[in-house]
Amino acid sequence: MKTLWVILLDSYRMMNARKLFWVCIAMSLMVGLGYASVEFDETGYSIGFGMIHFENEFLTKGSPMAQWFYVMIFNEFFVKLWLGGGAILLAIVATASIFPELTKEGAIEVTLSKPVGRWTIFLAKFFGGCLFTFLQSLLFVTIVFIAVGLRVEVWNVTLFWAVPLVTFVFSMLFCVSALIGVMFRSEIFAIIGTLMLWCLSWSAQSFELIAYDLEVVKPNAGYKLNMQTAQLEKLPKGTKPKEPKLLPIAQVLEKPLPKTRAGAELLKRFIVFPDSGSGLESIDFESLRGGRSQSSVLQSMNKELNQRHSTAYVIWGSLAFITVILAIAGFLFVRKDY
Amino acid sequence: MSSPYVIDISNVRKTYSGGVEALRGVSLKVPRGEIFGLLGPNGAGKSTLIKILMTIIRASSCQGVMLGQPVGHKATLAKVGYLPEHVRFPEYLTGRQVIHYSAGLAGVPTRYAKKKTEELLEFVGMKTWAKKPMKTFSKGMKQRIGLAQALVNDPDIVFLDEPTDGVDPKGRKEMREALRELASEGRTVFVNSHLLGELEMICDSAAVMTQGEIVLQGSLSELIQSDGYTLSVEGDLSVDLQTKLERMQVKHENGELTVENKHLAQQLIDTLRASEVNILSMYKNKQSLEDMFLDAVEGMGPGAYQGESKKENKPNKEVVNKEVVS
Numbered sequence: 300m301k302t303l304w305v306i307l308l309d310s311y312r313m314m315n316a317r318k319l320f321w322v323c324i325a326m327s328l329m330v331g332l333g334y335a336s337v338e339f340d341e342t343g344y345s346i347g348f349g350m351i352h353f354e355n356e357f358l359t360k361g362s363p364m365a366q367w368f369y370v371m372i373f374n375e376f377f378v379k380l381w382l383g384g385g386a387i388l389l390a391i392v393a394t395a396s397i398f399p400e401l402t403k404e405g406a407i408e409v410t411l412s413k414p415v416g417r418w419t420i421f422l423a424k425f426f427g428g429c430l431f432t433f434l435q436s437l438l439f440v441t442i443v444f445i446a447v448g449l450r451v452e453v454w455n456v457t458l459f460w461a462v463p464l465v466t467f468v469f470s471m472l473f474c475v476s477a478l479i480g481v482m483f484r485s486e487i488f489a490i491i492g493t494l495m496l497w498c499l500s501w502s503a504q505s506f507e508l509i510a511y512d513l514e515v516v517k518p519n520a521g522y523k524l525n526m527q528t529a530q531l532e533k534l535p536k537g538t539k540p541k542e543p544k545l546l547p548i549a550q551v552l553e554k555p556l557p558k559t560r561a562g563a564e565l566l567k568r569f570i571v572f573p574d575s576g577s578g579l580e581s582i583d584f585e586s587l588r589g590g591r592s593q594s595s596v597l598q599s600m601n602k603e604l605n606q607r608h609s610t611a612y613v614i615w616g617s618l619a620f621i622t623v624i625l626a627i628a629g630f631l632f633v634r635k636d637y
Numbered sequence: 638m639s640s641p642y643v644i645d646i647s648n649v650r651k652t653y654s655g656g657v658e659a660l661r662g663v664s665l666k667v668p669r670g671e672i673f674g675l676l677g678p679n680g681a682g683k684s685t686l687i688k689i690l691m692t693i694i695r696a697s698s699c700q701g702v703m704l705g706q707p708v709g710h711k712a713t714l715a716k717v718g719y720l721p722e723h724v725r726f727p728e729y730l731t732g733r734q735v736i737h738y739s740a741g742l743a744g745v746p747t748r749y750a751k752k753k754t755e756e757l758l759e760f761v762g763m764k765t766w767a768k769k770p771m772k773t774f775s776k777g778m779k780q781r782i783g784l785a786q787a788l789v790n791d792p793d794i795v796f797l798d799e800p801t802d803g804v805d806p807k808g809r810k811e812m813r814e815a816l817r818e819l820a821s822e823g824r825t826v827f828v829n830s831h832l833l834g835e836l837e838m839i840c841d842s843a844a845v846m847t848q849g850e851i852v853l854q855g856s857l858s859e860l861i862q863s864d865g866y867t868l869s870v871e872g873d874l875s876v877d878l879q880t881k882l883e884r885m886q887v888k889h890e891n892g893e894l895t896v897e898n899k900h901l902a903q904q905l906i907d908t909l910r911a912s913e914v915n916i917l918s919m920y921k922n923k924q925s926l927e928d929m930f931l932d933a934v935e936g937m938g939p940g941a942y943q944g945e946s947k948k949e950n951k952p953n954k955e956v957v958n959k960e961v962v963s
């Protein structure tokens with residue numbers, strides 16, 4: 300226990316010295332406060348704690364529309380861009396130096412000559428990185444929780460699911476950072492390699508999503524996408540769905556990789572807001588921009604698409620990835636002559 | 638605790654992944670409570686040996702014990718201190734934090750570690766600098782902090798790999814005194830160094846390693862003893878006698894006659910007495926640690942063992958057989 304504390308303290312000191320610890324915390328704070336700064340009053344809403352005011356007859360204090368709007372911008376911007384992207388990116392950059400610093404020549408000798416097992420050291424360092432992300436997102440979510448409570452009077456504790464989920468997605472990437480850090484002792488390599496894997500897994504998941512959409516969801520619903528016009532066309536009645544061709548390839552690619560995207564999308568499953576009563580629940584930012592609501596067919600197709608993977612699949616699949624990568628990285632660290 | 642040796646290892650081998658045979662069957666016994674010096678040319682394998690004992694690298698084979706436990710036993714390291722060669726403590730830590738970190742990982746109770754840290758900072762003369770980060774320290778200052786962190790757990794045995802690297806003369810003297818004090822407390826000090834003069838001043842025993850093998854080990858007094866004798870005589874020697882002595886391979890300088898071993902010494906005495914020369918004194922020769930070292934490593938360049946061809950160049954040294962371990 301004490302060893303863990305000593306190693307965590309050391310990691311903190313390192314990140315603190317690189318200013319990254321506080322930069323990340325400050326960024327989280329700012330984004331959280333940015334969200335909290337949206338206010339509603341009798342005539343409309345304002346951002347920046349009342350700095351810029353917009354007149355709006357629907358988005359007023361206490362209106363169901365305002366509640367829907369406030370939740371919608373959280374889901375659309377803060378979940379997708381921040382929790383599923385920015386916050387994790389920041390955490391990857393901030394924690395990338397943990398393993399290269401640990402294994403630095405001249406410093407590792409002291410650490411290894413102590414009566415502490417190498418697995419303990421390795422896992423404590425890994426745990427430290429995850430703890431950092433946990434705290435960073437806890438801070439953010441707490442601000443959002445209070446903001447939503449104050450602004451639209453919904454005290455939604457399911458928001459806190461974001462903390463373990465974001466940490467989980469982060470750990471899928473951090474294990475890769477650890478592996479590269481242990482292998483090459485380089486922070487830059489760790490960052491680049493991790494981002495490459497993130498892109499790769501994102502692409503594989505997107506490919507699988509598109510393939511599933513085109514080859515399973517749409518034909519099942521009796522539609523096909525016309526590639527020239529990019530319009531949906533109704534298939535003639537009684538057309539049998541074709542055997543998927545791309546999907547098996549996509550699945551082979553997607554299976555072994557961490558489910559970073561699907562993991563972030565779990566946020567939508569876990570964070571549930573009560574119905575605002577505005578009748579706008581199905582409207583998201585895309586349809587808002589397009590100026591039209593989605594047809595019920597599209598909605599049900601989207602629903603099927605989004606639920607093609609069970610929560611268990613996403614979690615266990617990613618856990619398997621983390622376990623394998625951590626085992627390799629840990630094994631290398633434990634076996635290496637320094 | 639029954640064994641008089643804190644380190645008793647044999648047949649330690651290490652072949653690095655590149656194929657370098659850094660250690661080729663090292664056997665070593667280090668007596669408790671002594672200052673032990675491990676000498677050897679660059680690349681002989683001294684640091685490799687220490688790193689094996691510190692579990693930093695894995696031996697290809699290793700038999701024997703350290704503090705009564707097999708080498709590689711992690712818990713034993715709680716009673717061991719270590720100052721690595723070319724140590725580079727994290728730059729973001731202050732001097733005090735480095736010592737605390739070391740204490741924390743060694744399992745020293747927090748309150749005791751705090752007290753001990755202050756004592757040690759005083760001891761290595763870094764008290765006023767303790768709050769400054771490592772990156773602002775000179776080489777010698779880092780080395781002083783390094784010594785302090787190696788001692789924070791009150792080790793039974795402390796390994797110092799080139800401890801005086803970068804330390805000024807005053808610091809070296811202080812370090813020597815520090816090591817003596819440690820030894821007087823019953824701790825064993827294991828020093829790797831090239832600075833023979835310095836080792837000579839403090840070591841109780843030593844070993845010489847070249848190309849991954851121990852070629853010589855024993856107590857310092859035994860090591861620096863030579864088989865030779867020196868006789869001083871009264872008056873000048875006749876030309877006749879001088880040529881005779883030359884033939885007997887006796888060195889003659891300022892009225893002192895030197896021979897290489899005791900047999901020659903007897904002959905010399907007989908010859909001198911036959912010529913009625915007065916012998917004023919006779920004593921057994923000592924050599925400096927440096928002479929001993931240079932003798933032991935004669936004909937060997939730096940680096941690890943490079944195969945038989947190099948070994949053949951090595952003069953057949955008697956010194957190899959002069960194992961004087963009790």
Ligand SMILES: Nc1ncnc2c1ncn2[C@@H]1O[C@H](COP(=O)(O)OP(=O)(O)OP(=O)(O)O)[C@@H](O)[C@H]1O
Pocket residue numbers: 636637653654655657658659677678679680681682683684685686722940941942
């Ligand atoms: N990590 C490594 N990989 C491969 N070879 C190594 C490694 N470390 C050391 N060696 C080789 O092992 C041999 C012994 O090295 P070691 O550092 O133990 O020597 P040393 O006696 O401490 O030398 P010095 O007095 O210069 O510090 C050298 O030939 C060196 O080239």
Ligand SMILES: [Mg+2]
Pocket residue numbers: 683684685722798
């Ligand atoms: Mg060395």
